[in-house]
Amino acid sequence: MMRAVLAIAMLMAPGLASAYPQFIGHGYPSCMNCHYNPMGNGPLTDYGRAVGADGIASGALYPKSWSEEKVADLSGFLFRTPVQKHFRVQANYRGMEMVSSVGTPSERWSWIHMQAGGQLILKFLENDRLTFVGEVGYNPSSNSAKATGQDKRKLRTREHYVGFRITPEVGVYAGLMDKAYGIRVAEHIAFSRILPEMTQNDQTHGVMIHGLFEGWEGALHGFVGNLLQAKDLRQVGASAQIERQLFTDHRLGMSLLSSKNDYVKMLSYSLHTRLSLSEGSALLLEAGQTERISLGSRGDRIGRYALLQTYTRPVRGLYCLTNIEYMKSDLSSAATTVRWGPGIQYFPVQKLELRTDLYQTRTFNPNASTQDGWTILFQTNVWL
Amino acid sequence: MKKTFLNLILLLVPIQSFAEGSIQIAVKLTPAGSFVAKSERLKGDLTRNQGEISSQKLSVSLDSFKTGMSLRDEHFCKHLGCESQPKAVLSGLKASGGKGTGSLELNGVKRDISFNYEDKDSMIVAKFELNSTDFKMPHAKYLGVEVSDVVSVEVRVPAPKK
Amino acid sequence: MKKRGGWVWVITLFLCGVPESFGADQMNDWIKAFNKNHPVETAKMRNGVNRGEEIKGSDFSQEYKELLYNLYQGYASRIIESKSLDPGVTKSTPQFEFFKKALGKLEYREDEVDSTSDRIRSHLTQLEEKKYRLRWRAFLHYMSWQSQAALVGPFETTSxxxxxxxxxxxxxxxxxxxxxxxxxxxxxxYGSGGVSAVQGLVEYQQSQVPALGGRIAIGGGRIVSSSGSEVGLRGSLLFVRQNLTKPSDSQYSVTQDKMISYTVSLFSRWRFNRFYLETDFGRTVARPSTLWSIGLGSVF
Known part of the structure; x- marks a missing residue:
C-alpha cells in the first residue's frame, strides 16, 4: 500500500517555487528576508532575488566586466530593476525528466511539467507591511486521476493570501498557504512531507500568525481546508511551529499539527534542527510521527519518519546534497523503508537551477528481502 | 663580532609568528538573519607594562572585511566610508583590569570608545558595541532588508607576555 | 675587519639564504649598514620594536628609514620566492616582521609596506594551507548492504x-x-540480515542471520569549507562472513557470494570541531549491490 502511495507521489508534480531552508548555511536562518511568505516557499522578495543572483548563483558565466551590483540589478522580473515599489510579478517553470524503475524491464522515462505558472505580488505601506500574493499555474494530473477521469482542472492556485505585519516582529497572513509545520524542504516526495500530508497540493485556507523575535521564530496556523476541495475532504484544524536560535546560526525547532475531515483525523508532531556549517554548507534534520485515525472504519495507523538532508558547497553555485530518509508508515508493520538520495544542484546563472538526484529505496522486512528501487531525476527550474 | 651576531639575532627574534590581529563585526539584519564581517588584517601591536596594556595605533583596511558574499563585501566597505577614509584607526589605547578606552576614527569621525577585554596569555580579546550613527553613517538598507545600526565588535590582538 | 666581514656574510647566508631579487651582495651591504653604520638609530629602533618603547620618526634619518624599507622588501622577496615553508622562510619571517613593525612605528611608506605585507601574508597562508598533516580518527558507522546467494535445487536455481x-x-x-x-x-x-527468495516457486526465508567482517577503505577527498566539510571518493574492500542455513531437504543447497567484495563509494563529511558526521553511498564492483552508511567520528 505504501509503495503505491510512494509511486503516486513520485509521479505527481511539486508545487510552488521552492523553499530552500538549507540557505541557513549562508547566514539566513529565517525565510523572511527572501520570501514574502515568512515560512518560506512562494515568490521571492527583491532582496531574495538579489541574494539568488549574487550569493547563490555561480558568477562563472557572467562577463568579467560585470560588477556584483550590476548582477543584482538584473535580478528583477525579465532582468530589469524594478522602478516602482508596489507591484511585482514572477513566473516559474519547473520540469523534470524522471527515470523510474531503473535497470528493470519496467524502466520508464517521462518528462513531467511540475510547475508552470505566475505569481503576482502587491505591496504597500512602509517596509511592505501589507502584501497581497497570488499564484496560479498549470495543474498536471496524476496518473491515477487521469485513469479515473477525476481532477480535470488545468489551472490551479496553490497560494493566495494577504499578509500584514502588525509590527516588525508579528504578522498575520490569511488565505491559501502551506501549513506551518516542519522543515519546508523543496522535495515534495520526502517522507517528512508525505506522512503528515504536507505535499504539493496540501495547501489550506486559514489564518496564520507569525512571530520573529530575538532568538525565536514561530507560527500558529488555524485552517479550514482548501475551499476549492469538496467539503467532506477538507482537513480542518491547526498547526504550530516554533524555532529557537542556537548560538548565532543554528536553529532547533518543534512542530505540531492536528486536523480532521469527515473520514480521517490526523495528529503529527516533530522535532527538527537546521545547522549552518558556513560558506553554504548546512545540515537539516527532522524526525516526527503521524497518527492517522480513520473515523467510522478501520485503518488506524501511526507512522514515523526522519529526514537528514546534507549540503556542501564546493564552489559558488554548486551544491552537493544527500537526502537520507527513514519511514515506517505503520508502526504495527514489520517493514521499514530507507531512501538514500545523493544529488547535485547547480545554479549556473541567476534564474536558472539544474538539478539531478539519484534515489535508492531499500525496504527492511524480517519476512522478505527485496531488491532496491532506483529512480533518477533531472530537474530544470527557470524563473523570471 | 659575536656580540653583533647576537644583537642581530636578538633584534630579530620577534614579534612571534606572522599572525596579525583580527576583527569580527556581527551585524543583525531586519527582518531576520545576520552576518559576520571578518578581517584578519588588523595592524599594530600592544605593549604590556606592569599590568597595563597600551597601543599607539591599531588600524584595519576597511576593504579587507569579508562577509561571505561579494556584493555584501562591497556594500559593507562603502557603508563604513572606505571611499573617503580607507582605514579605521584606533589610537591612544589604554587598558587594565579588564577595561579599556581608546579613540576610534571611522568615516572621518573620531570618538572615544570603551571596551571590555580578556587577557588570554598571548592574545588580548576585546569586545564592545558600536552605533554606526555615532560615526555619521547613514542607516543601511538594501532592497527592503535593513541593517541594525548597533553592531558587536570583537578584536583579537597578539600581545605575548614577556 | 675582513674576517668580521666574512663572518657577517656566513651568518647572513645561514640566517636568510640568498634573496635572489635583491642579490646577496646587496642584502649583505644593507645588513652591514644596519648593524654598523647606524648604531644609535638601530639601538633606538630595537628598543622600540622589542620593548614597545615610544619612538619618533623625527629621530631617524631619511637614509635609515630607506635602509629599513630596503631590508623589509629584501626579506619579503626571499619569502615570496619560496614554494614551501622551508627553513629559509622560517628564518626570514621574523626578520621581515621586525622591519615591518619598525616601518609601522615610523609610518614610513605605509601603503607600500601594507601592500607587501598583504602579499606575504597571503603567500604564507597559501604555503601553510598546502602543508600536509597526519590526523587520526575513530568512528562508528551504521551500515547497510545487500548480498546475493542461490538456492540450488534438482530442477531450478532460485536467487x-x-x-x-x-x-x-x-x-x-x-x-x-x-x-x-x-x-x-x-x-x-557486526550485523545481521534477512534473506529470502527473490522470485520463484521455492520458498526460502531466514531472518537475523549474523554477519561478521571488516572493511578497509582508501579514499581521497576535497575539503570544501574552512569548517572542514569534505566530499570524496573511496574504494574499499569488504569482507563479510555470513552463513545461511542449509535447507533440510538434501536435494537443495545454498551457494553464497564470495566473502570479499570491492566497492566504490561517494562520501561526505561535516566537522563540528573534533567531531564529525559522515555519510557514504556506493556500489559493489561486479555485483548488483549498493552499500550505504552513516556515522559519527572524532578526530585526534
Missing amino acids: LLTTNLGFCPGVGASLENRFWALSLDLSGL
Missing part, C-alpha cells in the same frame, strides 16, 4: 537476496592539508 544492517567501529588516518585529504580507514563489522 536469494540478503538485506543487512550492521555497525562498523573503526579507526583511520588521513594526510590532509586545507584542500585535499587522503585517507585510510579500517573497521570491523
Whole structure:
C-alpha cells in the first residue's frame, strides 16, 4: 500500500517555487528576508532575488566586466530593476525528466511539467507591511486521476493570501498557504512531507500568525481546508511551529499539527534542527510521527519518519546534497523503508537551477528481502 | 663580532609568528538573519607594562572585511566610508583590569570608545558595541532588508607576555 | 675587519639564504649598514620594536628609514620566492616582521609596506594551507548492504537476496592539508540480515542471520569549507562472513557470494570541531549491490 502511495507521489508534480531552508548555511536562518511568505516557499522578495543572483548563483558565466551590483540589478522580473515599489510579478517553470524503475524491464522515462505558472505580488505601506500574493499555474494530473477521469482542472492556485505585519516582529497572513509545520524542504516526495500530508497540493485556507523575535521564530496556523476541495475532504484544524536560535546560526525547532475531515483525523508532531556549517554548507534534520485515525472504519495507523538532508558547497553555485530518509508508515508493520538520495544542484546563472538526484529505496522486512528501487531525476527550474 | 651576531639575532627574534590581529563585526539584519564581517588584517601591536596594556595605533583596511558574499563585501566597505577614509584607526589605547578606552576614527569621525577585554596569555580579546550613527553613517538598507545600526565588535590582538 | 666581514656574510647566508631579487651582495651591504653604520638609530629602533618603547620618526634619518624599507622588501622577496615553508622562510619571517613593525612605528611608506605585507601574508597562508598533516580518527558507522546467494535445487536455481544492517567501529588516518585529504580507514563489522527468495516457486526465508567482517577503505577527498566539510571518493574492500542455513531437504543447497567484495563509494563529511558526521553511498564492483552508511567520528 505504501509503495503505491510512494509511486503516486513520485509521479505527481511539486508545487510552488521552492523553499530552500538549507540557505541557513549562508547566514539566513529565517525565510523572511527572501520570501514574502515568512515560512518560506512562494515568490521571492527583491532582496531574495538579489541574494539568488549574487550569493547563490555561480558568477562563472557572467562577463568579467560585470560588477556584483550590476548582477543584482538584473535580478528583477525579465532582468530589469524594478522602478516602482508596489507591484511585482514572477513566473516559474519547473520540469523534470524522471527515470523510474531503473535497470528493470519496467524502466520508464517521462518528462513531467511540475510547475508552470505566475505569481503576482502587491505591496504597500512602509517596509511592505501589507502584501497581497497570488499564484496560479498549470495543474498536471496524476496518473491515477487521469485513469479515473477525476481532477480535470488545468489551472490551479496553490497560494493566495494577504499578509500584514502588525509590527516588525508579528504578522498575520490569511488565505491559501502551506501549513506551518516542519522543515519546508523543496522535495515534495520526502517522507517528512508525505506522512503528515504536507505535499504539493496540501495547501489550506486559514489564518496564520507569525512571530520573529530575538532568538525565536514561530507560527500558529488555524485552517479550514482548501475551499476549492469538496467539503467532506477538507482537513480542518491547526498547526504550530516554533524555532529557537542556537548560538548565532543554528536553529532547533518543534512542530505540531492536528486536523480532521469527515473520514480521517490526523495528529503529527516533530522535532527538527537546521545547522549552518558556513560558506553554504548546512545540515537539516527532522524526525516526527503521524497518527492517522480513520473515523467510522478501520485503518488506524501511526507512522514515523526522519529526514537528514546534507549540503556542501564546493564552489559558488554548486551544491552537493544527500537526502537520507527513514519511514515506517505503520508502526504495527514489520517493514521499514530507507531512501538514500545523493544529488547535485547547480545554479549556473541567476534564474536558472539544474538539478539531478539519484534515489535508492531499500525496504527492511524480517519476512522478505527485496531488491532496491532506483529512480533518477533531472530537474530544470527557470524563473523570471 | 659575536656580540653583533647576537644583537642581530636578538633584534630579530620577534614579534612571534606572522599572525596579525583580527576583527569580527556581527551585524543583525531586519527582518531576520545576520552576518559576520571578518578581517584578519588588523595592524599594530600592544605593549604590556606592569599590568597595563597600551597601543599607539591599531588600524584595519576597511576593504579587507569579508562577509561571505561579494556584493555584501562591497556594500559593507562603502557603508563604513572606505571611499573617503580607507582605514579605521584606533589610537591612544589604554587598558587594565579588564577595561579599556581608546579613540576610534571611522568615516572621518573620531570618538572615544570603551571596551571590555580578556587577557588570554598571548592574545588580548576585546569586545564592545558600536552605533554606526555615532560615526555619521547613514542607516543601511538594501532592497527592503535593513541593517541594525548597533553592531558587536570583537578584536583579537597578539600581545605575548614577556 | 675582513674576517668580521666574512663572518657577517656566513651568518647572513645561514640566517636568510640568498634573496635572489635583491642579490646577496646587496642584502649583505644593507645588513652591514644596519648593524654598523647606524648604531644609535638601530639601538633606538630595537628598543622600540622589542620593548614597545615610544619612538619618533623625527629621530631617524631619511637614509635609515630607506635602509629599513630596503631590508623589509629584501626579506619579503626571499619569502615570496619560496614554494614551501622551508627553513629559509622560517628564518626570514621574523626578520621581515621586525622591519615591518619598525616601518609601522615610523609610518614610513605605509601603503607600500601594507601592500607587501598583504602579499606575504597571503603567500604564507597559501604555503601553510598546502602543508600536509597526519590526523587520526575513530568512528562508528551504521551500515547497510545487500548480498546475493542461490538456492540450488534438482530442477531450478532460485536467487536469494540478503538485506543487512550492521555497525562498523573503526579507526583511520588521513594526510590532509586545507584542500585535499587522503585517507585510510579500517573497521570491523557486526550485523545481521534477512534473506529470502527473490522470485520463484521455492520458498526460502531466514531472518537475523549474523554477519561478521571488516572493511578497509582508501579514499581521497576535497575539503570544501574552512569548517572542514569534505566530499570524496573511496574504494574499499569488504569482507563479510555470513552463513545461511542449509535447507533440510538434501536435494537443495545454498551457494553464497564470495566473502570479499570491492566497492566504490561517494562520501561526505561535516566537522563540528573534533567531531564529525559522515555519510557514504556506493556500489559493489561486479555485483548488483549498493552499500550505504552513516556515522559519527572524532578526530585526534
